[in-house]
Amino acid sequence: MFVALERLINLQDGYRRTFKVAGHDLLLLVVEEQPVLLENRCPHRGAPLHDATLSGQTLRCARHGIEFDLRSGRPLNGQCASLSLLRLAYDGDRIGIDI
Template sequence: MFVALERLLNLHDGYRRVFRVAQRDVLLLVAEGRSFLLENRCPHQGAALHGATLSGRTLRCGRHGVEFDLDSGRALNAVCPGLLRLELAYDGDHVGVDL
C-alpha cells in the first residue's frame, strides 16, 4: 500500500519534514538534489534527527555530534549502528513509501 508523504513540486534542497508512518516517525529530507527517507531517530542514543545539521550529504546529530553519510547510512565518526533508511516510492506527483 502506497502512503503519500509529499508532492514532488514541494521538494527542494534543504526540505525537511517529519511524518508519522506505521507508528514510526520518519524524516523526509532533500540534500544536493536527492531525497532521503529515514527514521527520525539517531541510532547512537535515540535523539530526534529533524533538527540535525546537514552539510552536503552528511547529517550531524545535534545531541552528540555523530555524523552519518546519507548515501550509505553509516556513521562516519563513531562506532554505532547506521541510520535506518527507508526506500522511497513514487506515485504520480507524490513521493511516499510502500508499506
C-alpha cells in the same frame, strides 16, 4: 499499500519534514536535489534527527555530534549502528513509502 508523504513539486534542496507512518517517526530530506527518507532517530541514543545539521551528504546529530553519510547511512565518527534509510516510492506527482 502506498502512503503519500509529499507532492514532488514541493521537494527543493533544504526541504525537511517529519512524518508518522504506521507508528514510525520518519524524516524526509532533500539533499543535493535527492530526496532521502530515514527514521527520525539517531541509532546512537535515539535522539531525534529533525534538528540535525546538514553539510553536503553528512548529517550530524545535534545531541551527541555523531555524523552519518546519507548515501550509505554509515557513521563517520563514532561507534554506533547505521541510520535506518528507507526506500521511497512514487505515485504520479507524489512521493511516499510502500508499507
